Amino acid sequence: MWRLRALRPALRGNAVSRGRNRRTDRARFGSEASVTQFILENTEVVSGNSLTPEISLRLFTPNCKFWHERAELWPFADPFWAIYWPGGQALARYLLDEPRVAKDKKVLDLGSGCGASAIAAKLSGSANVLVNDIDPIAAIACELNCELNGLDPFPSETENLIGSEPKGWDLILLGDMFYEEALADSLHIWLQTCIRAQGTQVLIGDPGRGHLEKLRIKRHLHQLAEFELPHAVRKENFGLTRSSVWHYHPEL
Incomplete structure (x- = not known):
């Protein structure tokens, strides 16, 4: 199934x-x-x-x-x-509720998937948005979703940007990316580089699955918002009831 x-x-x-x-x-x-x-x-x-x-x-x-x-x-x-993952839903909701966060910013949606967070950032007034997903099919799906929401397609990148040279992003968005310890550790190192080199703000959407609590990145997260998931989303995600948005900073 x-x-x-x-x-x-x-x-x-x-x-x-x-x-x-x-x-x-x-x-x-x-x-x-x-x-x-x-x-x-x-x-x-x-x-x-x-x-x-x-x-x-x-x-x-x-x-x-x-x-x-x-x-x-x-x-x-x-x-x-x-799939519209619950972490991505929380992140998109937060951006729509708090448009000042993305307004006039240069935004990277890392692991962009369907592109909902990127769409929310653009609807909130971001200056430009880059979507990054290693699956090239996701880039096409994101183009179609932009069209559905009356937006021009975003520039897209299918190379793995984790570990690459920071490109001056003001804001990096990550939804439901912390499902694997090795990936979380590599993100932790790279995000620190982006923040220290360019003062990038990093927002993370995650529904609080048990494995996040075990990752070392967790102690660098500050909760900004929490949302109750709709019934249909709970059912599809094995009973998860809430999803949160976190601010990541290595000095926390």
């Missing part, structure tokens, strides 16, 4: 690791137009049942054919870009 494979946190790290080795998905499948058509035919436009009903997204739902197909029939890496 795709629902179990896509939403079970214990499997998510493995699936992302598989995704890192499938960088040629888009080329293997065909043209960008072919990928776009595939996404249009195998996702559903959703705007309700989330923390941000004002944002429309193309998502993977029980009404989609592949929700009920065997997972191995899906032609790409696992479609994390087609």
Whole structure:
């Protein structure tokens, strides 16, 4: 069942690791137009049942054919870009509620997935937004979601930016990125570099899954907001009830 494979946190790290080795998905499948058509035919436009009903997204739902197909029939890496993760929902909600946070800022949405956080930042007045996801299909999905929300497509980057030279971002957004210890440690080191070199602000959306409490990055987080998840989101995420936004700073 795709629902179990896509939403079970214990499997998510493995699936992302598989995704890192499938960088040629888009080329293997065909043209960008072919990928776009595939996404249009195998996702559903959703705007309700989330923390941000004002944002429309193309998502993977029980009404989609592949929700009920065997997972191995899906032609790409696992479609994390087609799930609106609870950490991303909290982050997007916070940005919409507090537009001053992103207004006039140069923003990086790291591990952008469906692009909801980037969309929220742009709707809140950010100067420019870069979306970064190692899955090239996510970039196309994000373009479609921008169109749904009346926005021009964002520049996108599919190279892994973690460990790269900071590019002058005022604000870095991360939603549901702390699902694997090695990834969390590499983020901890790189985010420190961005903050110390350029004074970058870092906001993290996370629903507080048990493994976050065990990571060393946790002691550098200050909670800014907490949101109660809608019933449908709770059901899809195995009973998680709340999701928070955290400010990360190595000196905390």
